[in-house]
Amino acid sequence: MRKLQLNPFVSKTVFVFGTANTVTVGIEHRKVMEEVKDILLSFHKCMSIYESTSEISSLNHMAGSSSLSISPEIYDLIRRSVAYSKLTNGAFDITALPLKKIWQTAEQIPTEAQIHHAKKLVNYRNIVFSDNKIMLKYSGMGVDLGGIAKGFAVDKITELLKSRGIASGVINFGGSVFVLGEERSVGIQTPFGKKGRYIGTIRVKNKAVVTSGAYENYRVINGTAYQHILNPHTGYPVNNELLAVTLIGAKAEELDALATGVCVMGIQKGYDLLKKRQIDAIFIKKDGSVLLTEGIKESFSFKEATYEA
CATH class of the missing domain: 1.10.3980.10 (ApbE-like superfamily)
Structure with a gap:
């Protein structure tokens, strides 16, 4: 995501959930930042495996x-x-x-x-x-909220800002973003590109933007890269035509969970589900092509037609 500035503004970054979590608001609201920190640390202490x-x-x-x-x-x-x-x-x-x-x-x-x-x-x-x-039910089972925790936290902090009368701000928790108030452009990272290199930007207002993809985290075994998103049905890392998906909607928590699900399901099944939920999406395929749902074609601007693998 591009660095989004409010002028004058203040930002607070808290490192929990294995990533940097940043909130940016007008400088007159700087006192809320300690509340943000306390809430994020409390969530981490409750949810971290x-x-x-x-x-x-x-x-x-x-x-x-x-x-x-x-x-x-x-x-x-x-x-x-x-x-x-x-x-x-x-x-x-x-x-x-x-x-x-x-x-x-x-x-x-x-x-x-x-x-x-x-x-x-x-x-x-x-x-x-x-x-x-x-x-x-069974010994050896384990719950991991890592696929939904950031979205959950984004929504909670958004609620906090609204309750404090803050009408404009940006929440970016490791790529799970909410833009509060005035319209802003959020950059969509080019897969495998340098940080800050974008395939395009999406203009949003009072909406969440959440990305999940195969390029974000992977493990190399015997010279082959295996991505971190696992298919619960096969037991193996996901390997389909979809390299990354960005979802745009009202609630970051829902988008966080469904982005992971769509990466496993693939484009067609994922698209059908998202259409029913009235969630827009940007699909980036392994061949470098980009597919957009109808609702965001006017608000998305391409910077690169393809990416370099």
Whole structure:
């Protein structure tokens, strides 16, 4: 995303969720930045799988044995995550942590036996809800909110800014963006290009822009790059015609989850789902072509017709 400036403005960056999270508002609202920091740190402490004392880590530790009381916000977020899983027919699944673990630590391509074992533990239907408690049915299961946490946080901070009477600002949490107030241009990163190199820009106002793609994070095994987005159905990294997708809509949380799901589903199935949800999209294919949904053709400006792989 291009650096967007409010004049005069103040920005605050907090490093949580494994990325830089920046909020930019008019300088007269600088006092809100401490609230932003506190909220983001509290979310991280609740949701991170890398914090041993987080609610999610505790839930995963108790998988297959007992249920855990979960704070209302995280409980509701997990419920909505299951709803997004149903929408995508499991292409987005927060229980894919066992697969993530074997691919993240692999020095060699995981064996069929390893993948088969991990896949058996991946199924959002095995999250059991009871009052304010959650249980993972089977030992070895694990929940990872990394595919939705940034979007969730963007929406929460947007709500905070509005509640404080702030009418204009930009929230950019690792590429999950919300433009509040006046219309601004958001850059769409060129896949595999240098940071700050854009395939185009999209003009938005009071909307979220969220990108997910194969080029963002990958692991090289035996000279072959394997992307970080995994297909819960196959157990392997996604490998289809879609290199990246950017979604434009009202809520960053929904876009965050569905962007991952669409990357797994592919363009046609993804397009059909997004059309029903009235969400616009920019699809970047591996052959370098770019497809736009009808609703944004007037607000998107190309900088490059293709990208360099």
